[in-house]
Amino acid sequence: MSYPPLFRIKENGYFGFINSGGEVAVEPQFLEVGEFREGFTHARLNGQWALLDQYGRLYIRRLYRSVGMFQKGRARVQVVHSWGFIDHTCREVIPAIFDKVSDFQEGLSAVTFEGRAGYIREDASFAIKPQFDDCGDFSGDMAPAASNGMWGYIDRQGEYVISPVWDRALSFQGRVAAVSKNGLWGLVDRSGKELTSPRFEFVRGYPEGHFCDGMALAYNDGKYGYVNESGEVAIEPTFDVAGNFGEGLAFVEINGVYGYIDKTGKLVIMPRFEDAGIFTEGLARVCSNGKWGYIDSDGRIVIPAIYDMAEPFRDGLALVVQDGRWCYINRDRETVWREK
Numbered sequence: 001m002s003y004p005p006l007f008r009i010k011e012n013g014y015f016g017f018i019n020s021g022g023e024v025a026v027e028p029q030f031l032e033v034g035e036f037r038e039g040f041t042h043a044r045l046n047g048q049w050a051l052l053d054q055y056g057r058l059y060i061r062r063l064y065r066s067v068g069m070f071q072k073g074r075a076r077v078q079v080v081h082s083w084g085f086i087d088h089t090c091r092e093v094i095p096a097i098f099d100k101v102s103d104f105q106e107g108l109s110a111v112t113f114e115g116r117a118g119y120i121r122e123d124a125s126f127a128i129k130p131q132f133d134d135c136g137d138f139s140g141d142m143a144p145a146a147s148n149g150m151w152g153y154i155d156r157q158g159e160y161v162i163s164p165v166w167d168r169a170l171s172f173q174g175r176v177a178a179v180s181k182n183g184l185w186g187l188v189d190r191s192g193k194e195l196t197s198p199r200f201e202f203v204r205g206y207p208e209g210h211f212c213d214g215m216a217l218a219y220n221d222g223k224y225g226y227v228n229e230s231g232e233v234a235i236e237p238t239f240d241v242a243g244n245f246g247e248g249l250a251f252v253e254i255n256g257v258y259g260y261i262d263k264t265g266k267l268v269i270m271p272r273f274e275d276a277g278i279f280t281e282g283l284a285r286v287c288s289n290g291k292w293g294y295i296d297s298d299g300r301i302v303i304p305a306i307y308d309m310a311e312p313f314r315d316g317l318a319l320v321v322q323d324g325r326w327c328y329i330n331r332d333r334e335t336v337w338r339e340k
Helices: none
Strands: 007-011 014-018 024-030 040-045 048-053 058-064 075-079 082-086 092-098 109-113 116-120 126-132 143-147 150-154 160-166 176-181 184-189 194-201 215-220 223-228 233-239 250-254 257-261 267-273 284-288 291-295 301-307 317-322 325-330 335-338
Touching: 007 024, 007 317, 007 325, 024 040, 040 058, 058 075, 075 092, 092 109, 109 126, 116 143, 126 143, 143 160, 160 176, 176 194, 194 215, 215 233, 233 250, 250 267, 267 284, 284 301, 301 317
Parallel strands: none
Antiparallel strands: 007 014, 014 024, 040 048, 048 058, 075 082, 082 092, 109 116, 116 126, 143 150, 150 160, 176 184, 184 194, 215 223, 223 233, 250 257, 257 267, 284 291, 291 301, 317 325, 325 335
């Protein structure tokens, strides 16, 4: 089932949603809301969270301390201190009895129960009984798990197929996964071979080994570079500031101004901007003379820099701020909705 995209709006301090045509789908009436997925989001009521559907209907059968985003018809919810899952009718399909849960991946959810970590199936039965210090999501029938303070990788039977020898290990992204030791991170393949031994530093706000468009940011000795999904250092750390790749390009800072490189590290859009963002839907936001606009992949300004703030395009629209008011614009610079 497909769900039409909805976009968050703000009026008089309250939040609601519009559709892609700029028509109000959910009237602004909530002090805080999440993002829609699978036709649902959540809204805060009296310090708790309730489900909100795409028609503006609130499901207040039960309020929750926290609500995750729906994925394949299920969302994580927290009741007091325990976690479970609900479906689209707000029915509790897995009781809130766990200390921690993750979204289902490959039919399993990583959970913590009575202080030990394991995995449950979608019917709430244990696929792998809680026996680990901690564990992560399955990807390609392998998942990170920790025993005696060290991390390795297990199979769907709960047996270690890569011995626990790292201080931390993350789920596989394709053929590689990020692992860390002694405060540095590197990449391993599915045989457990270190393709890039732990050499990169952690940076606040940047998840280690997270691939975007096939490349992951890598930080070393005060400079940013990139590693690829083969575990190779594709672009040596030489930049003071760098961003994630999107649509084959990434922004970098050189001598205090921003431009864009391709996946070989070649400058393809010369540095001339005060700030820059990731490419989405063929456009990237850039800042010039204190104002934001958008460029295309050739570096041409296609939407002039006249906005106080600009967000990346999503589903044909972008949120911008002009004269202190929220607006949504399309690629043709038309304003489809403006805050009153």
